[in-house]
Amino acid sequence: TVRNLFLLPGDGIGPEAMAEVRKIIAYMNDEMATGFTIDEGLVGGSAYDAHGAAISDADMGKAMAADAVLFGAVGGPKWDDVPYEVRPEAGLLRLRKDMELFANLRPAICYPALAAASSLKPELVEGLDILIIRELTGGVYFGEPKTITDLGNGQKRAIDTQVYDTYEIERISGVAFEMARTRQNRVCSMEKRNVMKSGVLWNQVVTATHKDKYSDVQLEHMLADAGGMQLVRQPKQFDVIVTDNLFGDMLSDVAAMLTGSLGMLPSASLGAPDAKTGKRKALYEPVHGSAPDITGKGIANPIAMIASFAMCLRYSFNLVKEADNLEKAIANVLDQGIRTGDIMADGARQVGTVEMGDAILAEFKAL
Amino acid sequence: TVRNLFLLPGDGIGPEAMAEVRKIIAYMNDEMATGFTIDEGLVGGSAYDAHGAAISDADMGKAMAADAVLFGAVGGPKWDDVPYEVRPEAGLLRLRKDMELFANLRPAICYPALAAASSLKPELVEGLDILIIRELTGGVYFGEPKTITDLGNGQKRAIDTQVYDTYEIERISGVAFEMARTRQNRVCSMEKRNVMKSGVLWNQVVTATHKDKYSDVQLEHMLADAGGMQLVRQPKQFDVIVTDNLFGDMLSDVAAMLTGSLGMLPSASLGAPDAKTGKRKALYEPVHGSAPDITGKGIANPIAMIASFAMCLRYSFNLVKEADNLEKAIANVLDQGIRTGDIMADGARQVGTVEMGDAILAEFKAL
Numbered sequence: 001t002v003r004n005l006f007l008l009p010g011d012g013i014g015p016e017a018m019a020e021v022r023k024i025i026a027y028m029n030d031e032m033a034t035g036f037t038i039d040e041g042l043v044g045g046s047a048y049d050a051h052g053a054a055i056s057d058a059d060m061g062k063a064m065a066a067d068a069v070l071f072g073a074v075g076g077p078k079w080d081d082v083p084y085e086v087r088p089e090a091g092l093l094r095l096r097k098d099m100e101l102f103a104n105l106r107p108a109i110c111y112p113a114l115a116a117a118s119s120l121k122p123e124l125v126e127g128l129d130i131l132i133i134r135e136l137t138g139g140v141y142f143g144e145p146k147t148i149t150d151l152g153n154g155q156k157r158a159i160d161t162q163v164y165d166t167y168e169i170e171r172i173s174g175v176a177f178e179m180a181r182t183r184q185n186r187v188c189s190m191e192k193r194n195v196m197k198s199g200v201l202w203n204q205v206v207t208a209t210h211k212d213k214y215s216d217v218q219l220e221h222m223l224a225d226a227g228g229m230q231l232v233r234q235p236k237q238f239d240v241i242v243t244d245n246l247f248g249d250m251l252s253d254v255a256a257m258l259t260g261s262l263g264m265l266p267s268a269s270l271g272a273p274d275a276k277t278g279k280r281k282a283l284y285e286p287v288h289g290s291a292p293d294i295t296g297k298g299i300a301n302p303i304a305m306i307a308s309f310a311m312c313l314r315y316s317f318n319l320v321k322e323a324d325n326l327e328k329a330i331a332n333v334l335d336q337g338i339r340t341g342d343i344m345a346d347g348a349r350q351v352g353t354v355e356m357g358d359a360i361l362a363e364f365k366a367l
Numbered sequence: 368t369v370r371n372l373f374l375l376p377g378d379g380i381g382p383e384a385m386a387e388v389r390k391i392i393a394y395m396n397d398e399m400a401t402g403f404t405i406d407e408g409l410v411g412g413s414a415y416d417a418h419g420a421a422i423s424d425a426d427m428g429k430a431m432a433a434d435a436v437l438f439g440a441v442g443g444p445k446w447d448d449v450p451y452e453v454r455p456e457a458g459l460l461r462l463r464k465d466m467e468l469f470a471n472l473r474p475a476i477c478y479p480a481l482a483a484a485s486s487l488k489p490e491l492v493e494g495l496d497i498l499i500i501r502e503l504t505g506g507v508y509f510g511e512p513k514t515i516t517d518l519g520n521g522q523k524r525a526i527d528t529q530v531y532d533t534y535e536i537e538r539i540s541g542v543a544f545e546m547a548r549t550r551q552n553r554v555c556s557m558e559k560r561n562v563m564k565s566g567v568l569w570n571q572v573v574t575a576t577h578k579d580k581y582s583d584v585q586l587e588h589m590l591a592d593a594g595g596m597q598l599v600r601q602p603k604q605f606d607v608i609v610t611d612n613l614f615g616d617m618l619s620d621v622a623a624m625l626t627g628s629l630g631m632l633p634s635a636s637l638g639a640p641d642a643k644t645g646k647r648k649a650l651y652e653p654v655h656g657s658a659p660d661i662t663g664k665g666i667a668n669p670i671a672m673i674a675s676f677a678m679c680l681r682y683s684f685n686l687v688k689e690a691d692n693l694e695k696a697i698a699n700v701l702d703q704g705i706r707t708g709d710i711m712a713d714g715a716r717q718v719g720t721v722e723m724g725d726a727i728l729a730e731f732k733a734l
């Protein structure tokens with residue numbers, strides 16, 4: 001087998017975190033004959049500096065052709081004032097849109113060793129395991145018109161447009177129901193149907209999809225504002241949450257913070273299975289940002305990037321055992337009290353990015 | 368002085384909570400010569416049952432003419448299937464829009480006696496005092512087009528539109544800066560300028576307003592998703608938060624939940640000062656909903672409604688001492704260990720709606 005990986009480390013701590021994944025890939029190729037090939041490109045501010053665009057057409061082409069894309073992080077103060085169309089985030093948004101990565105999987109799990117680091121009471125987050133399924137190619141992120149118009153008189157008017165079609169809601173809720181079946185079999189759909197027409201349609205289509213094909217799954221509907229509250233009040237009530245692009249952005253960040261493991265959480269963005277091959281386009285990225293304040297210091301936590309690679313093993317290559325082991329290696333290293341600065345605790349041993357990567361690799365080898 | 372109050376108790380527990388405010392009003396008229404006159408109307412499901420609309424034109428007229436509107440809550444399963452245009456929430460949205468109540472003030476305070484009830488660790492919420500200023504008459508709540516279209520082929524398309532003009536952002540940020548000056552003098556503005564054009568304009572206008580007129584206030588900008596995270600991580604870092612209608616909806620609910628005092632939080636919705644009289648149109652409502660599950664049982668917590676009336680005393684009638692005392696009366700009653708079921712704690716004395724109202728009134732009289 002040949003397995004093509006395209007790496008887009010991006011800006012800030014992205015490259016440092018990606019280097020730790022490279023070590024794991026090299027080990028797997030050497031010892032497990034996984035046959036990964038690696039190519040690498042530029043995205044975000046580093047692409048802008050090189051090409052004047054947040055991702056070049058050539059790199060977009062490579063991303064489209066790869067079996068999976070590993071993405072680091074984008075952005076930083078250096079590019080705060082570049083034009084809107086070429087800002088670092090535009091690279092990520094183009095990848096999501098052009099690759100049609102409509103399904104964003106964001107697990108919010110609480111590593112037992114880190115429960116105490118949550119701002120919530122430990123009993124509320126111990127054992128937390130939520131999967132947020134966020135729609136990623138529609139809604140207000142991409143709807144047109146999206147403009148700022150000069151009205152004269154010193155007045156401007158900004159417009160963003162939230163658009164959802166039936167099929168978009170159908171396919172994302174299908175992913176949510178499928179995932180639920182592999183877990184606790186419960187889905188909670190969140191929207192604002194009391195205020196938004198897209199919320200009304202969302203609610204109707206999720207309900208119909210459930211009735212048609214997934215009536216064995218338990219389905220609940222919640223207004224998105226109440227959902228945000230409930231995440232803070234009693235997060236363990238949830239199994240799978242399905243929601244739109246913007247609500248998913250907000251809610252998954254709140255959920256990530258609950259776990260006390262923000263620097264630790266991975267995500268997968270998947271396309272539809274190819275009609276012939278069954279393969280899905282896919283991009284894997286940590287939930288954290290580019291952290292310009294700690295860039296280059298060798299102290300960034302690489303766990304979210306490594307855990308994103310574990311998701312890649314699972315969803316793009318069906319290397320389930322390997323994915324399980326890599327996730328277990330991360331948990332074991334945390335149990336051993338090895339910590340980067342962001343998750344440091346009394347009595348733990350503080351390490352840098354490279355040491356953390358080495359510790360996880362060592363543990364992975366031993367499993 | 369004559370002071371005209373228009374009461375819209377609404378649905379569910381709204382009327383039960385409002386009854387407790389009526390007792391305070393009666394006492395103030397008798398003993399403090401406050402000269403409140405009271406008229407009452409219907410809103411939400413109860414208005415729909417009576418008139419087929421979520422608020423009648425006659426009641427809208429009374430709301431427009433009143434010095435202040437006190438609003439209870441709307442909605443309930445009984446009206447889940449009424450047409451979108453006349454759903455209970457439409458009454459509230461029409462009040463906000465027609466009265467031009469663009470400034471929604473949502474304090475998120477943590478009553479010391481309730482810090483333990485928060486899902487956050489007590490040290491993170493003790494003494495918490497945030498004021499969220501939410502834009503309330505613009506954005507995706509009211510922008511056009513707002514439609515569901517049948518595309519044929521079984522496909523529908525839902526559209527919502529987020530629209531913001533310069534003047535709308537200017538006036539809401541003005542309110543935020545003014546409020547900050549009476550507090551810790553710090554404002555954090557939240558938007559998604561990395562994805563939304565309205566976020567770009569929001570950021571520009573807040574920055575310009577700050578520079579022009581309020582450069583003495585400390586201003587910070589935060590992406591709304593990061594803002595949601597930071598609210599959970601370290602809520603006390605905030606003083607005043609200013610944000611748009613939809614982000615304000617989500618973020619104020621998350622903030623409310625942090626305090627452990629969800630049933631306790633009031634809000635004020637204010638219009639612009641009248642050019643001649645300086646008076647603002649105003650509506651005061653609890654942040655909680657209509658709670659159909661406990662309606663009619665006499666156990667609802669009236670504190671948010673009473674605290675909303677305290678905001679009314681402060682902002683509509685400049686009865687500052689009276690507002691301070693009413694807020695103090697609430698805090699004292701909580702300190703005495705008197706609790707409704709929703710905030711019950713070990714060793715406290717559980718009471719119903721009426722007893723809670725009586726206890727607060729007794730304390731208010733004694734101050």
Ligand SMILES: CC(C)[C@H](C(=O)O)[C@@H](O)C(=O)O
Pocket residue numbers: 089092093249561562592
């Ligand atoms: C970087 C930004 C465009 C992005 C988003 O808003 O989707 C990020 O916040 C995320 O959640 O992946």
Ligand SMILES: CC(C)[C@H](C(=O)O)[C@@H](O)C(=O)O
Pocket residue numbers: 194195225456459616
């Ligand atoms: C009832 C609903 C329309 C309303 C809103 O979304 O604004 C409520 O959630 C609120 O926050 O006041």
